[in-house]
Amino acid sequence: xxxxxxxxxxxxxxxxxxxxxxxxxxxxxxxxxxxxxxxxxxxxxxxxxxxxxxxxxxxxxxxxxxxxxxxxxxxxxxxxxxxxxxxxxxxxxxxxxxxxxxxxxxxxxxxxxxxxxxxxxxxxxxxxxxxxxxxxxxxxxxxxxxxxxxxxxxxxxxxxxxxxxxxxxxxxxxxxxxxxxxxxxxxxxxxxxxxxxxxxxxxxxxxxxxxxxxxxxxxxxxxxxxxxxxxxxxxxxxxxxxxxxxxxxxxxxxxxxxxxxxxxxxxxxxxxxxxxxxxxxxxxxxxxxxxxxxxxxxxxxxxxxxxxxxxxxxxxxxxxxxxxxxxxxxxxxxxxxxxxxxxxxxxxxxxxxxxxxxxxxxxxxxxxxxxxxxxxxxxxxxxxxxxxxxxxxxxxxxxxxxxxxxxxxxxxxxxxxxxxxxxxxxxxxxxxxxxxxxxxxxxxxxxxxxxxxxxxxxxxxxxxxxxxxxxxxxxxxxxxxxxxxxxxxxxxxxxxxxxxxxxxxxxxxxxxxxxxxxxxx
Amino acid sequence: xxxxxxxxxxxxxxxxxxxxxxxxxxxxxxxxxxxxxxxxxxxxxxxxxxxxxxxxxxxxxxxxxxxxxxxxxxxxxxxxxxxxxxxxxxxxxxxxxxxxxxxxxxxxxxxxxxxxxxxxxxxxxxxxxxxxxxxxxxxxxxxxxxxxxxxxxxxxxxxxxxxxxxxxxxxxxxxxxxxxxxxxxxxxxxxxxxxxxxxxxxxxxxxxxxxxxxxxxxxxxxxxxxxxxxxxxxxxxxxxxxxxxxxxxxxxxxxxxxxxxxxxxxxxxxxxxxxxxxxxxxxxxxxxxxxxxxxxxxxxxxxxxxxxxxxxxxxxx
Numbered sequence: 001x002x003x004x005x006x007x008x009x010x011x012x013x014x015x016x017x018x019x020x021x022x023x024x025x026x027x028x029x030x031x032x033x034x035x036x037x038x039x040x041x042x043x044x045x046x047x048x049x050x051x052x053x054x055x056x057x058x059x060x061x062x063x064x065x066x067x068x069x070x071x072x073x074x075x076x077x078x079x080x081x082x083x084x085x086x087x088x089x090x091x092x093x094x095x096x097x098x099x100x101x102x103x104x105x106x107x108x109x110x111x112x113x114x115x116x117x118x119x120x121x122x123x124x125x126x127x128x129x130x131x132x133x134x135x136x137x138x139x140x141x142x143x144x145x146x147x148x149x150x151x152x153x154x155x156x157x158x159x160x161x162x163x164x165x166x167x168x169x170x171x172x173x174x175x176x177x178x179x180x181x182x183x184x185x186x187x188x189x190x191x192x193x194x195x196x197x198x199x200x201x202x203x204x205x206x207x208x209x210x211x212x213x214x215x216x217x218x219x220x221x222x223x224x225x226x227x228x229x230x231x232x233x234x235x236x237x238x239x240x241x242x243x244x245x246x247x248x249x250x251x252x253x254x255x256x257x258x259x260x261x262x263x264x265x266x267x268x269x270x271x272x273x274x275x276x277x278x279x280x281x282x283x284x285x286x287x288x289x290x291x292x293x294x295x296x297x298x299x300x301x302x303x304x305x306x307x308x309x310x311x312x313x314x315x316x317x318x319x320x321x322x323x324x325x326x327x328x329x330x331x332x333x334x335x336x337x338x339x340x341x342x343x344x345x346x347x348x349x350x351x352x353x354x355x356x357x358x359x360x361x362x363x364x365x366x367x368x369x370x371x372x373x374x375x376x377x378x379x380x381x382x383x384x385x386x387x388x389x390x391x392x393x394x395x396x397x398x399x400x401x402x403x404x405x406x407x408x409x410x411x412x413x414x415x416x417x418x419x420x421x422x423x424x425x426x427x428x429x430x431x432x433x434x435x436x437x438x439x440x441x442x443x444x445x446x447x448x449x450x451x452x453x454x455x456x457x458x459x460x461x462x463x464x465x466x467x468x469x470x471x472x473x474x475x476x477x478x479x480x481x482x483x484x485x486x487x488x489x490x491x492x493x494x495x496x497x498x499x500x501x502x503x504x505x506x507x508x509x510x511x512x513x514x515x516x517x518x519x520x521x
Numbered sequence: 522x523x524x525x526x527x528x529x530x531x532x533x534x535x536x537x538x539x540x541x542x543x544x545x546x547x548x549x550x551x552x553x554x555x556x557x558x559x560x561x562x563x564x565x566x567x568x569x570x571x572x573x574x575x576x577x578x579x580x581x582x583x584x585x586x587x588x589x590x591x592x593x594x595x596x597x598x599x600x601x602x603x604x605x606x607x608x609x610x611x612x613x614x615x616x617x618x619x620x621x622x623x624x625x626x627x628x629x630x631x632x633x634x635x636x637x638x639x640x641x642x643x644x645x646x647x648x649x650x651x652x653x654x655x656x657x658x659x660x661x662x663x664x665x666x667x668x669x670x671x672x673x674x675x676x677x678x679x680x681x682x683x684x685x686x687x688x689x690x691x692x693x694x695x696x697x698x699x700x701x702x703x704x705x706x707x708x709x710x711x712x713x714x715x716x717x718x719x720x721x722x723x724x725x726x727x728x729x730x731x732x733x734x735x736x737x738x739x740x741x742x743x744x745x746x747x748x749x750x751x752x753x754x755x756x757x758x759x760x761x762x763x764x765x766x767x768x769x770x771x772x773x774x775x776x777x778x779x780x781x782x783x784x785x786x787x788x789x790x791x792x793x794x795x796x797x798x799x800x801x802x803x804x805x806x807x808x809x810x811x812x813x814x815x816x817x818x819x820x821x822x823x824x825x826x827x828x829x830x831x832x833x834x835x836x837x838x
């Protein structure tokens with residue numbers, strides 16, 4: 001990167017316009033950007049604002065369905081949108097590290113093979129410089145990974161999550177790139193791994209190795225690494241607002257039903273406020289719980305993963321289910337909606353006993369308990385447009401007439417603050433936040449009494465997360481909806497009026513409950 | 522699961538499946554229309570002669586006794602004696618099976634490389650022009666009955682231009698390898714239909730893998746073309762591909778019935794077809810049992826191979 005005819009700027013983006021190949025509003029609407037050697041620029045913005053598209057344009061990569069309309073991109077003087085330029089840029093100039101870095105490791109290849117390939121494909125080493133093997137060993141040692149043969153012969157599933165993440169970082173940086181592009185590198189990681197990655201990237205930055213472009217909503221990461229921060233909104237780059245690293249919740253569309261505009265807690269100064277827990281209507285002890293689960297026992301195969309779990313949900317209340325990953329939270333959620341076979345336990349809904357097996361539940365009981373799954377990509381049918389996704393529960397489960405259902409679809413979209421123009425999109429044409437809202441709207445379409453939300457906010461940025469939590473709070477107030485909220489995020493759990501903490505499938509007595517997840521945003 | 526426990530379980534499961542299949546085969550031949558007694562004794566036989574034949578063939582005893590006798594003999598390597606010509610069934614199988622196995626092995630040798638290359642090429646860019654061409658072509662061929670395919674090839678290569686013999690006669694006392702040209706058409710027919718099925722299975726798996734984050738990451742590292750397909754996609758597609766090819770191999774051995782009959786090739790498939798035509802029950806039973814055992818053995822082997830090829834199963838270390 002410090003080689004002679006060094007261009008003035010590592011990255012030059014000029015009036016870049018990228019939009020759907022089929023036509024429609026652009027995803028990137030003419031942003032311009034310059035990034036100098038040794039500089040670290042952070043980009044943040046709501047999901048769907050075009051951050052990832054901008055980051056991937058530096059590698060000449062456009063997601064399927066998108067097309068370059070106008071504008072130029074130069075990285076180290078090379079245009080990545082030409083065939084030759086793309087190959088040069090990707091094999092030595094720009095490296096990319098995406099969400100959950102370890103997912104970039106091919107499960108069918110040994111670490112040594114992956115490392116050697118990355119080293120070989122880099123620009124020719126300076127004469128007299130270290131050989132491939134030495135460079136790999138040095139790079140591994142830098143991040144405290146073993147360098148012995150036995151380690152290099154391992155497959156990615158045979159090393160720990162932290163090691164896999166460091167190995168992915170080594171693979172991305174082995175060629176000593178001029179620019180390292182990081183797209184939400186910490187969003188899929190728990191706090192310990194996120195801190196570790198942050199420290200490694202900080203060390204790299206201090207070593208002065210090239211420029212970095214960081215796309216993230218992780219305030220700690222931005223604070224620790226960025227020289228400069230820019231906000232992305234509607235495909236444009238804007239100077240950061242007064243609340244630099246903490247995007248505010250999105251402004252609500254004005255066209256919401258009046259009944260839903262209730263005074264909600266005003267956003268805190270930093271935007272990181274815990275969503276206000278609304279007072280349950282009436283003292284919580286005075287009314288019987290809407291949902292009561294006692295003595296749940298379930299397992300995978302012969303292994304018992306959940307035992308003795310009980311929880312109650314007050315009418316209009318919110319019960320949080322917390323615990324470290326692998327504690328059995330999702331198993332409990334799936335048992336509640338009847339998708340996971342329970343070995344023992346009793347479930348009552350509004351005083352009636354409900355079978356734990358979905359097949360023995362009446363249509364009414366099925367409607368009453370709805371799941372919003374963790375991963376909105378997997379939860380939505382990739383070939384089904386939003387309209388049909390929402391119509392099915394309306395006409396099927398609730399037996400609505402087609403006209404009534406069609407108008408109800410619009411109400412549902414308004415409830416989750418989505419514009420009606422998304423109705424004919426397919427899931428992959430939506431941003432992560434939009435997809436999760438569709439996922440939520442589908443569950444609401446069934447007219448549930450209790451909504452079981454499994455980590456619904458974990459893949460979302462702060463602003464979208466807060467908007468979703470506000471929405472849930474409003475539904476509780478206005479519709480009397482009860483919510484079971486599963487999350488490892490302490491701020492999300494703050495929305496709940498009851499908290500059940502699981503540890504290795506057993507409930508932790510309240511009082512000595514640990515605080516898993518911590519306060520990281 | 523421990524590797525040896527896995528092997529043992531598969532072996533036991535295979536043995537159970539073979540017993541179930543032997544019951545099915547025996548039951549099916551019991552239900553076979555026509556009467557072996559009439560076939561053996563001839564149409565002009567008197568009632569006494571027919572009774573004598575029935576007794577000689579052991580057909581006067583009940584089905585359970587005969588099944589146990591047959592299955593017990595099979596375990597000792599004795600599949601009984603055919604009604605016609607009184608040839609021991611094992612001898613017939615021993616003489617004909619190698620010819621069929623040769624056919625299947627040659628067809629497999631053609632199928633594997635072609636199916637892997639075509640499947641990878643189509644799956645790497647799902648929805649692209651190569652994918653469309655390969656998918657349409659394999660769909661067309663996979664939907665074509667084998668005898669139609671064989672007839673088309675015969676017409677195109679043998680009947681008109683006379684490049685190849687129309688009937689695959691093996692020289693007396695020799696092996697098919699003495700006249701390699703007779704193998705071309707049967708092998709081509711078997712391979713083409715095998716390629717169609719295997720390519721579709723491999724293409725589907727490749728398309729799934731090509732869409733994973735680790736393949737996108739490799740693309741963003743500048744890995745492209747054959748290297749991406751062979752070094753990054755193929756290691757993950759290998760296990761499923763082997764299983765797909767295992768299914769095809771089973772079909773190649775069994776599917777030889779049609780092809781061998783069309784081309785008059787003296788393999789076990791043609792022998793089976795003739796045995797059915799002559800109501801030679803012991804021969805039908807014996808050949809069917811051997812073919813089932815071969816198919817089961819191939820499936821067992823491919824399961825073990827697929828497991829060994831998948832690093833996540835803990836098999837390959």
